[in-house]
Amino acid sequence: MAWLRTIVTACVLAAPALAQDAPKVPDSPEPPMTYERLGRILFALDENAQPAGTGFQLTISGVPMLVVTDRTADRMRAMVPLRPAEGLTAEDMMRMMQANFDTALDARYAVAKGRLWAVFIHPLSPLKKDQLISSLGQTVNIARTYGTLYTGGALQFGGGDSPGIQRQLIEELLEKGEEI
Template sequence: MIATIKTTLNAQSISQIIEEVSTLQETGEGCWKVEYNKRILFLIVDEIHDRVRIMTPIIKEEDLDEEDLWDVMEANFDRSLDARYAVGDGVLWSLFLHPLTDLSRNLFLDGLDQVVTLANNFGGSFCSSDIIFGSE
Protein backbone atom coordinates (compact mmCIF):
# COMPACT_ATOMS: atom_id res chain seq x y z
CA MET A 1 0.00 0.00 0.00
CA ILE A 2 1.34 3.41 -0.96
CA ALA A 3 0.70 6.24 1.45
CA THR A 4 -0.38 9.53 0.00
CA ILE A 5 0.10 12.85 1.68
CA LYS A 6 -2.58 15.44 1.14
CA THR A 7 -1.29 18.97 1.05
CA THR A 8 -3.83 21.29 2.62
CA LEU A 9 -3.99 24.80 1.27
CA ASN A 10 -3.89 27.91 3.43
CA ALA A 11 -3.91 31.64 2.75
CA GLN A 12 -0.18 31.67 1.98
CA SER A 13 -0.28 28.78 -0.49
CA ILE A 14 -3.40 30.19 -2.15
CA SER A 15 -1.61 33.52 -2.50
CA GLN A 16 1.27 31.74 -4.26
CA ILE A 17 -1.10 29.97 -6.65
CA ILE A 18 -2.92 33.21 -7.40
CA GLU A 19 0.37 34.91 -8.27
CA GLU A 20 1.21 32.03 -10.65
CA VAL A 21 -2.07 31.94 -12.58
CA SER A 22 -3.61 35.42 -12.48
CA THR A 23 -2.88 39.13 -12.54
CA LEU A 24 -3.13 40.61 -9.07
CA GLN A 25 -5.19 43.82 -8.88
CA GLU A 26 -5.46 44.32 -5.10
CA THR A 27 -4.70 42.34 -1.97
CA GLY A 28 -5.39 42.41 1.73
CA GLU A 29 -5.10 39.91 4.55
CA GLY A 30 -6.79 36.76 3.25
CA CYS A 31 -8.39 38.49 0.26
CA TRP A 32 -7.46 39.21 -3.32
CA LYS A 33 -8.87 40.93 -6.37
CA VAL A 34 -7.40 39.40 -9.52
CA GLU A 35 -7.86 39.22 -13.25
CA TYR A 36 -8.19 35.62 -14.38
CA ASN A 37 -9.18 34.55 -17.89
CA LYS A 38 -10.39 38.09 -18.69
CA ARG A 39 -12.67 38.33 -15.63
CA ILE A 40 -12.26 40.11 -12.31
CA LEU A 41 -12.41 37.62 -9.45
CA PHE A 42 -12.59 38.23 -5.72
CA LEU A 43 -11.10 35.59 -3.43
CA ILE A 44 -11.52 35.39 0.33
CA VAL A 45 -9.86 32.89 2.67
CA ASP A 46 -11.23 32.54 6.19
CA GLU A 47 -8.98 30.11 8.05
CA ILE A 48 -10.93 30.50 11.31
CA HIS A 49 -14.17 29.34 9.66
CA ASP A 50 -12.39 26.95 7.27
CA ARG A 51 -13.72 28.49 4.07
CA VAL A 52 -12.47 29.78 0.75
CA ARG A 53 -14.71 31.85 -1.51
CA ILE A 54 -14.06 32.63 -5.19
CA MET A 55 -16.54 34.92 -6.92
CA THR A 56 -17.07 37.17 -9.90
CA PRO A 57 -19.89 39.63 -10.55
CA ILE A 58 -22.16 38.95 -13.52
CA ILE A 59 -25.02 41.45 -13.62
CA LYS A 60 -26.79 43.91 -11.35
CA GLU A 61 -29.76 42.37 -9.57
CA GLU A 62 -32.04 45.13 -10.88
CA ASP A 63 -31.21 44.07 -14.46
CA LEU A 64 -32.34 40.47 -13.89
CA ASP A 65 -35.75 39.46 -15.15
CA GLU A 66 -37.90 36.61 -13.82
CA GLU A 67 -36.76 34.23 -16.57
CA ASP A 68 -33.10 34.86 -15.64
CA LEU A 69 -33.85 33.99 -12.02
CA TRP A 70 -35.55 30.73 -13.00
CA ASP A 71 -32.68 29.88 -15.35
CA VAL A 72 -30.02 30.35 -12.65
CA MET A 73 -32.04 28.38 -10.09
CA GLU A 74 -32.43 25.49 -12.54
CA ALA A 75 -28.74 25.71 -13.45
CA ASN A 76 -27.79 25.47 -9.77
CA PHE A 77 -29.66 22.16 -9.71
CA ASP A 78 -28.20 20.40 -12.74
CA ARG A 79 -25.78 22.48 -14.82
CA SER A 80 -23.40 23.96 -12.31
CA LEU A 81 -20.99 21.71 -10.45
CA ASP A 82 -19.05 23.29 -7.59
CA ALA A 83 -19.71 26.87 -8.68
CA ARG A 84 -23.16 28.35 -8.14
CA TYR A 85 -25.15 31.44 -9.00
CA ALA A 86 -25.90 33.63 -5.97
CA VAL A 87 -27.37 37.06 -5.33
CA GLY A 88 -25.72 39.38 -2.82
CA ASP A 89 -25.16 43.10 -2.42
CA GLY A 90 -27.44 43.82 -5.37
CA VAL A 91 -25.41 41.68 -7.79
CA LEU A 92 -25.74 38.23 -9.37
CA TRP A 93 -22.45 36.40 -8.73
CA SER A 94 -20.80 33.24 -9.88
CA LEU A 95 -19.53 31.72 -6.63
CA PHE A 96 -17.37 28.82 -5.46
CA LEU A 97 -17.45 28.19 -1.70
CA HIS A 98 -15.48 25.30 -0.23
CA PRO A 99 -13.95 24.09 3.06
CA LEU A 100 -10.33 25.21 3.10
CA THR A 101 -9.01 22.07 4.81
CA ASP A 102 -10.44 19.85 2.04
CA LEU A 103 -9.16 22.03 -0.79
CA SER A 104 -6.37 20.75 -3.03
CA ARG A 105 -4.45 22.80 -5.56
CA ASN A 106 -6.27 21.08 -8.43
CA LEU A 107 -9.69 21.66 -6.88
CA PHE A 108 -8.82 25.31 -6.25
CA LEU A 109 -7.76 25.78 -9.89
CA ASP A 110 -10.92 23.98 -11.02
CA GLY A 111 -12.93 26.33 -8.80
CA LEU A 112 -11.37 29.34 -10.54
CA ASP A 113 -12.24 27.87 -13.94
CA GLN A 114 -15.80 26.94 -12.95
CA VAL A 115 -16.51 30.43 -11.59
CA VAL A 116 -15.34 32.02 -14.84
CA THR A 117 -17.15 29.48 -17.03
CA LEU A 118 -20.42 29.81 -15.10
CA ALA A 119 -20.27 33.61 -15.34
CA ASN A 120 -19.44 33.51 -19.05
CA ASN A 121 -22.32 31.10 -19.71
CA PHE A 122 -24.95 33.29 -18.05
CA GLY A 123 -27.67 33.89 -20.63
CA GLY A 124 -26.62 30.85 -22.66
CA SER A 125 -26.05 27.31 -21.37
CA PHE A 126 -25.76 28.44 -17.71
CA CYS A 127 -23.15 25.64 -17.24
CA SER A 128 -20.02 25.73 -15.10
CA SER A 129 -18.26 23.10 -17.24
CA ASP A 130 -18.85 20.61 -20.03
CA ILE A 131 -20.34 18.18 -17.48
CA ILE A 132 -24.09 18.35 -16.80
CA PHE A 133 -25.36 16.40 -13.79
CA GLY A 134 -27.66 13.57 -14.80
CA SER A 135 -26.70 13.63 -18.49
CA GLU A 136 -24.94 10.90 -20.40
Protein backbone atom coordinates (compact mmCIF):
# COMPACT_ATOMS: atom_id res chain seq x y z
CA MET A 1 0.00 0.00 0.00
CA ALA A 2 3.01 2.30 0.18
CA TRP A 3 2.86 2.62 -3.63
CA LEU A 4 -0.75 3.82 -3.41
CA ARG A 5 0.14 6.37 -0.74
CA THR A 6 3.00 7.65 -2.96
CA ILE A 7 0.70 8.11 -5.96
CA VAL A 8 -2.05 9.77 -3.91
CA THR A 9 0.46 12.13 -2.30
CA ALA A 10 1.91 13.11 -5.69
CA CYS A 11 -1.58 13.69 -7.10
CA VAL A 12 -2.61 15.82 -4.12
CA LEU A 13 0.57 17.88 -4.39
CA ALA A 14 -0.03 18.42 -8.12
CA ALA A 15 -3.67 19.49 -7.65
CA PRO A 16 -3.00 23.14 -6.63
CA ALA A 17 -0.86 23.68 -9.75
CA LEU A 18 -3.55 22.16 -11.92
CA ALA A 19 -6.25 24.31 -10.30
CA GLN A 20 -4.31 27.51 -11.10
CA ASP A 21 -4.40 26.68 -14.81
CA ALA A 22 -8.03 25.58 -14.84
CA PRO A 23 -10.23 27.54 -17.26
CA LYS A 24 -12.24 30.38 -15.79
CA VAL A 25 -15.93 29.68 -15.19
CA PRO A 26 -17.99 31.87 -17.54
CA ASP A 27 -20.45 34.37 -16.09
CA SER A 28 -23.39 32.90 -18.03
CA PRO A 29 -23.88 29.21 -18.64
CA GLU A 30 -23.17 27.85 -22.11
CA PRO A 31 -25.94 26.18 -24.03
CA PRO A 32 -25.75 22.38 -24.22
CA MET A 33 -23.45 20.99 -26.89
CA THR A 34 -25.41 19.65 -29.83
CA TYR A 35 -24.40 18.22 -33.19
CA GLU A 36 -25.15 21.62 -34.77
CA ARG A 37 -23.18 23.63 -32.18
CA LEU A 38 -20.29 21.16 -32.40
CA GLY A 39 -20.29 21.63 -36.17
CA ARG A 40 -20.15 25.43 -35.87
CA ILE A 41 -17.15 25.16 -33.52
CA LEU A 42 -15.36 22.65 -35.76
CA PHE A 43 -15.94 24.80 -38.88
CA ALA A 44 -14.48 27.77 -36.97
CA LEU A 45 -11.35 25.66 -36.32
CA ASP A 46 -11.15 24.37 -39.92
CA GLU A 47 -13.13 26.15 -42.61
CA ASN A 48 -12.60 23.10 -44.85
CA ALA A 49 -14.21 20.68 -42.38
CA GLN A 50 -16.73 18.31 -43.95
CA PRO A 51 -19.82 16.66 -42.50
CA ALA A 52 -19.32 12.87 -42.46
CA GLY A 53 -22.29 10.76 -41.40
CA THR A 54 -23.03 11.61 -37.78
CA GLY A 55 -19.79 13.56 -37.47
CA PHE A 56 -17.19 15.67 -39.21
CA GLN A 57 -13.82 15.29 -40.91
CA LEU A 58 -11.40 18.13 -40.30
CA THR A 59 -7.72 18.93 -40.11
CA ILE A 60 -6.14 20.62 -37.12
CA SER A 61 -2.59 21.84 -37.49
CA GLY A 62 -2.01 19.47 -40.40
CA VAL A 63 -3.43 16.42 -38.59
CA PRO A 64 -6.58 14.80 -40.08
CA MET A 65 -9.23 14.06 -37.47
CA LEU A 66 -12.67 12.47 -37.40
CA VAL A 67 -15.24 13.67 -34.86
CA VAL A 68 -18.32 11.47 -34.50
CA THR A 69 -21.45 11.90 -32.42
CA ASP A 70 -24.19 9.65 -31.15
CA ARG A 71 -27.24 11.74 -30.26
CA THR A 72 -29.10 8.78 -28.72
CA ALA A 73 -26.23 7.98 -26.34
CA ASP A 74 -25.34 11.69 -25.92
CA ARG A 75 -21.66 10.95 -26.70
CA MET A 76 -18.94 12.30 -28.95
CA ARG A 77 -15.55 10.98 -29.98
CA ALA A 78 -12.63 12.75 -31.70
CA MET A 79 -10.18 10.34 -33.31
CA VAL A 80 -6.82 10.46 -35.08
CA PRO A 81 -5.60 7.19 -36.63
CA LEU A 82 -1.94 6.58 -35.76
CA ARG A 83 -0.89 3.19 -37.12
CA PRO A 84 -1.90 -0.46 -37.37
CA ALA A 85 -2.16 -2.06 -33.93
CA GLU A 86 -0.38 -5.14 -35.22
CA GLY A 87 3.23 -5.04 -34.16
CA LEU A 88 2.74 -2.93 -31.05
CA THR A 89 5.17 -4.23 -28.46
CA ALA A 90 4.57 -4.69 -24.76
CA GLU A 91 6.87 -1.70 -24.21
CA ASP A 92 4.73 0.43 -26.58
CA MET A 93 1.58 -0.56 -24.74
CA MET A 94 3.15 0.09 -21.33
CA ARG A 95 4.34 3.55 -22.37
CA MET A 96 0.93 4.50 -23.75
CA MET A 97 -0.79 3.34 -20.56
CA GLN A 98 1.66 5.40 -18.50
CA ALA A 99 0.92 8.44 -20.67
CA ASN A 100 -2.83 7.84 -20.34
CA PHE A 101 -2.30 8.15 -16.57
CA ASP A 102 -0.32 11.37 -16.45
CA THR A 103 0.58 13.20 -19.68
CA ALA A 104 -2.14 12.50 -22.26
CA LEU A 105 -4.60 14.43 -20.04
CA ASP A 106 -8.11 14.46 -21.61
CA ALA A 107 -6.94 12.60 -24.73
CA ARG A 108 -6.08 8.90 -24.70
CA TYR A 109 -4.34 6.24 -26.70
CA ALA A 110 -6.73 3.46 -27.70
CA VAL A 111 -6.87 0.38 -29.90
CA ALA A 112 -9.95 -0.42 -32.00
CA LYS A 113 -10.64 -2.07 -35.34
CA GLY A 114 -7.00 -3.15 -35.63
CA ARG A 115 -5.65 0.40 -35.34
CA LEU A 116 -3.97 2.55 -32.72
CA TRP A 117 -5.81 5.84 -32.22
CA ALA A 118 -5.39 9.12 -30.39
CA VAL A 119 -8.89 9.81 -29.00
CA PHE A 120 -10.99 12.12 -26.89
CA ILE A 121 -14.32 10.68 -25.71
CA HIS A 122 -16.91 12.67 -23.76
CA PRO A 123 -20.66 13.05 -23.14
CA LEU A 124 -21.91 15.45 -25.82
CA SER A 125 -24.44 17.76 -24.12
CA PRO A 126 -22.34 18.84 -21.08
CA LEU A 127 -19.23 19.48 -23.23
CA LYS A 128 -18.12 23.11 -23.07
CA LYS A 129 -16.65 24.98 -26.05
CA ASP A 130 -13.22 25.63 -24.49
CA GLN A 131 -13.08 22.08 -23.13
CA LEU A 132 -13.74 20.73 -26.63
CA ILE A 133 -11.11 22.95 -28.26
CA SER A 134 -8.49 22.13 -25.61
CA SER A 135 -9.20 18.42 -25.88
CA LEU A 136 -8.96 18.45 -29.68
CA GLY A 137 -5.56 20.13 -29.31
CA GLN A 138 -4.51 17.49 -26.77
CA THR A 139 -5.63 14.73 -29.15
CA VAL A 140 -3.53 16.20 -31.95
CA ASN A 141 -0.59 16.56 -29.56
CA ILE A 142 -0.66 12.94 -28.40
CA ALA A 143 -0.87 11.89 -32.05
CA ARG A 144 2.18 14.02 -32.88
CA THR A 145 4.17 12.89 -29.85
CA TYR A 146 3.40 9.18 -30.15
CA GLY A 147 6.72 7.36 -29.98
CA THR A 148 8.48 10.29 -28.29
CA LEU A 149 7.02 12.29 -25.38
CA TYR A 150 3.44 10.89 -25.40
CA THR A 151 2.00 14.18 -24.17
CA GLY A 152 -1.19 16.17 -24.58
CA GLY A 153 0.98 19.28 -24.49
CA ALA A 154 -0.44 20.93 -21.41
CA LEU A 155 0.20 20.04 -17.78
CA GLN A 156 1.33 16.72 -16.42
CA PHE A 157 -0.73 15.15 -13.68
CA GLY A 158 1.59 14.14 -10.84
CA GLY A 159 2.20 10.68 -9.52
CA GLY A 160 2.89 8.95 -12.82
CA ASP A 161 5.94 7.57 -14.58
CA SER A 162 6.24 10.02 -17.49
CA PRO A 163 8.27 12.78 -15.78
CA GLY A 164 10.98 10.28 -14.83
CA ILE A 165 11.02 8.77 -18.30
CA GLN A 166 11.22 12.19 -19.91
CA ARG A 167 13.94 13.25 -17.47
CA GLN A 168 15.90 10.13 -18.46
CA LEU A 169 16.48 11.60 -21.94
CA ILE A 170 17.86 14.79 -20.42
CA GLU A 171 20.15 12.79 -18.13
CA GLU A 172 21.43 10.74 -21.09
CA LEU A 173 22.16 13.91 -23.05
CA LEU A 174 23.89 15.54 -20.10
CA GLU A 175 26.00 12.41 -19.68
CA LYS A 176 27.00 12.51 -23.34
CA GLY A 177 27.76 16.21 -22.99
CA GLU A 178 30.23 15.57 -20.16
CA GLU A 179 32.63 14.06 -22.69
CA ILE A 180 32.84 17.31 -24.68
